[in-house]
Amino acid sequence: MKKRNLITIFTAAVLVVIFVLLLFTFQVRQSQVAVVTTFGKISGPPCSPGLHLRWPWPIQQVYKFDQRIQTFSDKFSENLTRDNINLIVSVYVGWRISDATNFLNSFPNGSIEAAQGQLQSLLTSAKSAVVGDHPLSDFVNADLQQLKFDEIQDQIEQTVQTELRTNDYGIQVEFLGMAKLGLPESVTEAVFTRMKSERQVLISQAQNEGRAEAIKIRANADRQANETLADAEAQAKQIEGQGVAEAAKTLPIFQENPELAVFMLRIKALQDSLNQRSVLIFDQRTPPFDLFNGVWTNAPNP
Numbered sequence: 001m002k003k004r005n006l007i008t009i010f011t012a013a014v015l016v017v018i019f020v021l022l023l024f025t026f027q028v029r030q031s032q033v034a035v036v037t038t039f040g041k042i043s044g045p046p047c048s049p050g051l052h053l054r055w056p057w058p059i060q061q062v063y064k065f066d067q068r069i070q071t072f073s074d075k076f077s078e079n080l081t082r083d084n085i086n087l088i089v090s091v092y093v094g095w096r097i098s099d100a101t102n103f104l105n106s107f108p109n110g111s112i113e114a115a116q117g118q119l120q121s122l123l124t125s126a127k128s129a130v131v132g133d134h135p136l137s138d139f140v141n142a143d144l145q146q147l148k149f150d151e152i153q154d155q156i157e158q159t160v161q162t163e164l165r166t167n168d169y170g171i172q173v174e175f176l177g178m179a180k181l182g183l184p185e186s187v188t189e190a191v192f193t194r195m196k197s198e199r200q201v202l203i204s205q206a207q208n209e210g211r212a213e214a215i216k217i218r219a220n221a222d223r224q225a226n227e228t229l230a231d232a233e234a235q236a237k238q239i240e241g242q243g244v245a246e247a248a249k250t251l252p253i254f255q256e257n258p259e260l261a262v263f264m265l266r267i268k269a270l271q272d273s274l275n276q277r278s279v280l281i282f283d284q285r286t287p288p289f290d291l292f293n294g295v296w297t298n299a300p301n302p
Helices: 002-024 100-106 112-131 149-167 185-256 258-273
Strands: 025-028 032-038 050-053 060-066 070-073 077-080 086-097 171-182
Touching: 025 032, 032 100, 060 100, 070 112, 077 112, 086 112, 086 149, 100 112, 112 149, 149 171
Parallel strands: none
Antiparallel strands: 025 050, 032 060, 070 086, 077 086, 086 171
């Protein structure tokens, strides 16, 4: 019986200790930050991760906030572009609590839902302002190089960041991008017509560039052909001149001895006919084969 009483007392003591710890201490995780209020007013800076002491409620109350990035997509909203086209835009946002004290002061009980509602309102205003500064061609264009999605997203993000800092909401946007982009049915046909027109302009531009390049290539080819012909004519004239010069050297000799000239011409014709192995059947009386006259008759008998 005495042993059983000791166990009961020990168990009760442990429970009391646990209860006291729960009342007078609190634990903050690595991904959290905590703000302690005393009689409804913030007392001291935010608490870092670890074990901390506190007075039990209703003297003090602890508000814990997750400091990890939280994401959400805002609602579709219609916005007029600079050229008065109705555009439907939705963005996604990654945000986190940057200052837990300001966050608790800005939203009742540090409500995440209230913070996202305020962020939604800021996004709606920022989208309306930024979209109104851009024509529809910055959002929808047949030429990808003329799209300005990155620039528009940066402008919306900077506008929201400025509002958050100005009002000390304790929120910081980490990233922002366009989630969806749409057009009302009333303007879809007009947009498609414009896209076709822009595409036709690009096609015409490409065709004109192709024709210009073809003209350039043909001009270069004609120039090179003319240069080649001119070089060939110059070389032909040079060779012709050399031939005339060589002929001029031998002309006086042939003029003094015309028979020698005729003989040389006949020898040259005979050489040309014997350039390849061949069997010749000829009349010895036909020039230049008449050179063989007397050759066979004067040849010794075998």
